[in-house]
Amino acid sequence: MSEQPSSFIERLRTIVGDDGLFSEPQQLRLYMYDGSIDRALPIAVALPRTAEQVAGVVRLCHEEGVFLTPRGAGTGLSGGSIPLCGGVVLSTARMKAVLAVDTENQTVTVQPGLVNLDLTKHVAPLGFQYVPDPSSQGACTIGGNVAENSGGPHTLTGGVTTNHVLELELVLADGERVRIGSPAPDPPGPDFVGVVCGSEGTIAVVTQILCRIVRKTECVRTMLAAFDSCRAASEAVSAVIASGIVPTAMEMMDHPALSAIEAFSHAGYPVDAGAVLLLELEALREEVEDAAPRVVEICRANGASEVRVAQNDEEREALWKGRKKAFGAMGRIGPSYYVQDGVIPRTRLPEVLERVEQAARKVGLRVANVFHAGDGNLHPLILFDDHDPDQAKRAIAAGEEILRACVEAGGSITGEHGVGMEKRDYMVLQFPKATLAAFTAFRDACDPGHTLNPYKLLPSGLGCAEGGKRQKTMAQMQELAERNAAVGDAY
Amino acid sequence: MDVMERLRPSSYDEAARMLHEASARGNAAVVGSGSRDAWFPPARNPVAALDSAALCGIVRYTPADLTICVRAGTPLADVQAALGRERQRLPLDPWPQGTVGGLIASNDNGPLRTRWGGVRDALIGVRVALPNGEVARFGGDVVKNVAGYDLTKGYVGSAGAFGMIVEATFKVQPQPARSTCTALTGTLDAVATAWRTLRERALPFAAVEVVRTEDRWTLYALAEGDSVVVERLVRECGEAARTTGCATREAPPDEAAEHARKPAGARTWLRVGIPPAQTASMLASLAPDQHAVARPWVGIVEIFGEALGESDLTRILRDAVEARGHAHLRQADDDLRRLLGWWSIEQIEGGRTMFPMLKNALDPARHCNAGRTIYDQSE
Numbered sequence: 071m072s073e074q075p076s077s078f079i080e081r082l083r084t085i086v087g088d089d090g091l092f093s094e095p096q097q098l099r100l101y102m103y104d105g106s107i108d109r110a111l112p113i114a115v116a117l118p119r120t121a122e123q124v125a126g127v128v129r130l131c132h133e134e135g136v137f138l139t140p141r142g143a144g145t146g147l148s149g150g151s152i153p154l155c156g157g158v159v160l161s162t163a164r165m166k167a168v169l170a171v172d173t174e175n176q177t178v179t180v181q182p183g184l185v186n187l188d189l190t191k192h193v194a195p196l197g198f199q200y201v202p203d204p205s206s207q208g209a210c211t212i213g214g215n216v217a218e219n220s221g222g223p224h225t226l227t228g229g230v231t232t233n234h235v236l237e238l239e240l241v242l243a244d245g246e247r248v249r250i251g252s253p254a255p256d257p258p259g260p261d262f263v264g265v266v267c268g269s270e271g272t273i274a275v276v277t278q279i280l281c282r283i284v285r286k287t288e289c290v291r292t293m294l295a296a297f298d299s300c301r302a303a304s305e306a307v308s309a310v311i312a313s314g315i316v317p318t319a320m321e322m323m324d325h326p327a328l329s330a331i332e333a334f335s336h337a338g339y340p341v342d343a344g345a346v347l348l349l350e351l352e353a354l355r356e357e358v359e360d361a362a363p364r365v366v367e368i369c370r371a372n373g374a375s376e377v378r379v380a381q382n383d384e385e386r387e388a389l390w391k392g393r394k395k396a397f398g399a400m401g402r403i404g405p406s407y408y409v410q411d412g413v414i415p416r417t418r419l420p421e422v423l424e425r426v427e428q429a430a431r432k433v434g435l436r437v438a439n440v441f442h443a444g445d446g447n448l449h450p451l452i453l454f455d456d457h458d459p460d461q462a463k464r465a466i467a468a469g470e471e472i473l474r475a476c477v478e479a480g481g482s483i484t485g486e487h488g489v490g491m492e493k494r495d496y497m498v499l500q501f502p503k504a505t506l507a508a509f510t511a512f513r514d515a516c517d518p519g520h521t522l523n524p525y526k527l528l529p530s531g532l533g534c535a536e537g538g539k540r541q542k543t544m545a546q547m548q549e550l551a552e553r554n555a556a557v558g559d560a561y
Numbered sequence: 562m563d564v565m566e567r568l569r570p571s572s573y574d575e576a577a578r579m580l581h582e583a584s585a586r587g588n589a590a591v592v593g594s595g596s597r598d599a600w601f602p603p604a605r606n607p608v609a610a611l612d613s614a615a616l617c618g619i620v621r622y623t624p625a626d627l628t629i630c631v632r633a634g635t636p637l638a639d640v641q642a643a644l645g646r647e648r649q650r651l652p653l654d655p656w657p658q659g660t661v662g663g664l665i666a667s668n669d670n671g672p673l674r675t676r677w678g679g680v681r682d683a684l685i686g687v688r689v690a691l692p693n694g695e696v697a698r699f700g701g702d703v704v705k706n707v708a709g710y711d712l713t714k715g716y717v718g719s720a721g722a723f724g725m726i727v728e729a730t731f732k733v734q735p736q737p738a739r740s741t742c743t744a745l746t747g748t749l750d751a752v753a754t755a756w757r758t759l760r761e762r763a764l765p766f767a768a769v770e771v772v773r774t775e776d777r778w779t780l781y782a783l784a785e786g787d788s789v790v791v792e793r794l795v796r797e798c799g800e801a802a803r804t805t806g807c808a809t810r811e812a813p814p815d816e817a818a819e820h821a822r823k824p825a826g827a828r829t830w831l832r833v834g835i836p837p838a839q840t841a842s843m844l845a846s847l848a849p850d851q852h853a854v855a856r857p858w859v860g861i862v863e864i865f866g867e868a869l870g871e872s873d874l875t876r877i878l879r880d881a882v883e884a885r886g887h888a889h890l891r892q893a894d895d896d897l898r899r900l901l902g903w904w905s906i907e908q909i910e911g912g913r914t915m916f917p918m919l920k921n922a923l924d925p926a927r928h929c930n931a932g933r934t935i936y937d938q939s940e
Binding site: 176218230258268416446500501505527 | 623648696738763790792837912918
């Protein structure tokens with residue numbers, strides 16, 4: 071930095087105003103975390119209200135070489151909004167307006183800080199919905215969803231965030247404001263919007279989003295099927311797909327998860343089951359009425375001991391309530407959890423779930439599984455005590471083992487939570503050097519100084535020996551876990 | 562294309578090596594089957610052209626995973642045939658000729674765009690030969706994947722600007738059990754009211770196409786799925802026809818496809834993208850002898866014909882841009898081409914800023930298919 075921090079902070083204040091800047095330690099502490107296991111303290115938090123102010127903050131940080139970490143609601147699960155190297159956190163919390171609703175073109179223009187669920191609530195009276203529905207939808211923001219390319223349980227047929235974003239207004243790393251994409255289909259040239267979705271705040275800050283909305287489906291039927299084991303439930307998932315029926319959601323919860331969820335949410339889940347599938351069909355009434363009994367039959371043929379079909383909206387909400395609050399429910403069975411987000415081809419579910427169980431057993435920790443079975447997106451929750459550095463280390467080791475299993479099965483290290491800081495050094499498991507070099511070159515081309523969300527998404531220290539590099543990051547994570555314990559003790 | 566050398570790599574590594582060597586000497590062109598070659602400006606002064614004809618065939622296909630991985634030189638028709646044997650399909654029905662790589666690079670689509678989206682919605686991974694001699698892989702084989710930058714999307718519509726696509730993985734879907742096409746014929750106002758009514762009712766038609774047939778307009782609504790779904794959708798068409806005064810009939814399966822295709826002999830072909838609510842007014846503005854096909858739920862209007870003169874085209878291009886859309890003159894005589902260029906677009910600045918970022922990362926020497934996209938016309 072070319073000047074004293076106090077002067078820098080005063081310049082920030084002139085951009086965002088007195089009420090748009092936090093710099094007191096007790097305020098900053100609220101911005102040192104997200105939903106993952108790491109922590110780091112920013113030097114200031116800017117809360118701009120306009121795109122001009124965002125551009126001003128980004129430009130100032132760019133000019134002064136100060137790191138800038140964009141942040142939506144901080145619900146991310148990969149450390150994406152943690153200001154790893156200090157610097158400024160740019161929170162979009164005060165940019166949460168719905169700017170325009172266009173029912174004829176089935177689009178909505180929103181600011182990035184709008185909460186996901188508030189978008190659907192806004193358009194619901196008009197008969198519309200916004201499809202991507204991450205479990206954190208009551209808190210997470212559309213801007214954060216764009217950064218992470220978030221999914222949710224209903225993406226099996228509906229797609230993820232990138233499939234529902236038509237146009238973006240951005241502030242690039244040097245403060246330049248640009249608009250990409252179009253309200254019209256298939257604009258000429260490369261799909262820039264697709265490239266920005268999921269870039270985790272490392273190449274731009276999103277200031278406005280044109281989202282696609284869809285009319286609410288005529289008929290929804292939700293059902294719950296109980297199985298003896300995850301293997302049987304996985305086989306039922308494949309059998310449903312093989313029958314030509316593609317449900318909008320196929321969620322699986324294993325026995326440990328069920329126990330925790332039921333104790334927390336009282337959703338009425340069968341706690342004795344080895345695994346439960348939550349299936350949802352959304353379509354024309356005739357189609358649902360035709361398909362639902364076939365799904366029930368397929369589940370029974372694959373060993374379901376019980377199949378329960380929600381008879382009304384209340385029962386449907388009760389079935390979903392448990393699933394949506396599943397991560398929060400883990401507090402019932404462990405002080406903390408480390409959640410992984412690997413994806414595998416659906417047909418490999420049974421064998422990879424066994425490897426997940428083995429990985430946790432090997433390090434002496436328990437694991438609960440709550441995940442999107444339909445698209446093979448696992449969410450093993452490794453239970454550990456975050457005040458015990460040794461347990462943290464073992465949880466991380468089990469997590470790595472699980473991600474290895476996913477990649478070896480032909481999958482990915484992350485399906486919707488993002489790479490962030492947590493999985494950056496596992497990128498080498500999934501991608502060849504040429505790909506990582508291209509990612510780095512793209513990052514360099516967009517933000518040569520790496521001031522935007524530094525040390526995220528890309529492996530740290532490219533060029534080191536790969537094994538050594540992971541070791542190094544493991545050590546850093548270990549150190550962070552220890553620091554985390556100290557912070558917890560202090561407050 | 563004045564090409565000094567034609568190269569046909571038979572492996573991914575060979576493609577990367579050939580592209581590296583060619584681009585070290587000058588500009589290198591990347592081509593598929595050439596079926597869409599004329600839709601884009603020619604590559605600037607290539608010293609060599611790499612074609613994908615020998616990079617052909619299916620790499621991986623597990624029907625139960627609903628994904629397929631193929632080499633980029635595979636004709637789309639071959640991919641559909643392989644999927645068809647398992648009663649599955651790739652829900653993309655663009656210009657029927659051409660390779661998978663060409664389909665991605667041109668971002669082409671057809672009637673099924675209405676329900677199933679475009680290339681970007683079906684494509685989940687690519688492998689590319691880069692001008693630096695390396696083979697990189699973006700995306701993957703699984704339907705959800707947010708590891709790293711989604712550069713796969715950068716290749717959709719890239720016209721070969723970022724290297725040679727050598728392999729692609731797509732999401733696929735079960736073939737529908739049944740399919741019925743209903744035709745509703747009437748005035749443009751009546752037909753437009755019908756398509757709006759059907760859209761407002763959130764009915765999952767696989768395709769909705771509008772064509773002018775002499776002095777009337779015909780709406781083709783394609784119902785796909787199990788019998789109960791098809792019957793319901795056909796019933797809804799009947800209801801929409803009754804309330805709008807359109808005549809209705811079941812159309813033979815190929816009738817809509819025949820209309821959607823560019824007529825033989827048409828020398829001009831313009832493809833317009835506009836916000837879908839603008840479709841009716843754009844169709845209304847066309848002269849009676851202009852042959853047009855529209856996808857009104859999406860906002861695509863394709864206009865073909867010999868009668869399209871400079872003034873007609875200029876007005877249509879202006880209307881598209883004013884509606885916040887864009888237009889691509891896929892085919893035109895040289896004189897028209899000189900006057901109107903290849904594309905009209907509402908705003909180009911964002912892409913002009915982003916394109917060099919991708920180019921710097923993937924083809925920093927700017928030798929790969931130079932001059933073929935809207936964003937490198939002035940380089």
